Amino acid sequence: MTAGPLRPRELRPATRGERRARVALVAVGLGLALVGAVAAVTTLPPAQWVRVALWLAAGVVVHDAVVAPLALALGVGVLGRVRRPAVRRLLRAGLLLAATVVVVAVPLLATGGLR
Structure with a gap:
């Protein structure tokens, strides 16, 4: 095969x-x-446990509704067109690194940074 x-x-x-x-x-x-x-x-504090649980649940929803479909679309649209395995591996690693930076940076930027 x-x-x-x-x-x-x-x-x-x-x-x-x-x-x-x-x-x-x-x-x-x-x-x-x-x-x-x-x-x-x-x-x-116990008063914040509900907020943390909601935040974690929102993370799962955002992953399933936004991140996973976007990753699938990029994988099919970009990586599917690249024929050379070495280039495909480099692109995959670069896209994974960029996605990781975005996942960390967007909440920081949306909340005004570290306090």
């Missing part, structure tokens, strides 16, 4: 090292999420 611009690659079983790395990454991620949850519960 040849991998075209939008065709999925043939999947191979993960190696033992890849499985261990995934388990380690999941464990680290869960540990950091637990640390964040404990820090949020112990430092935020």
Whole structure:
């Protein structure tokens, strides 16, 4: 099976090292999420918990309604037209970096920056 611009690659079983790395990454991620949850519960006043929950829910809605469709459109519209795999990888990395900067910068700009 040849991998075209939008065709999925043939999947191979993960190696033992890849499985261990995934388990380690999941464990680290869960540990950091637990640390964040404990820090949020112990430092935020209970009156702000509802606002934080609404903010997190809004983040999910914005991701599903705006970011994901935009990423799909860019992936199909831009990356689908590039034939060279090396250039496609560079474009994908650049678009991911730009999206990350936008996700961080827009809330800062919308709220007047750091206070």
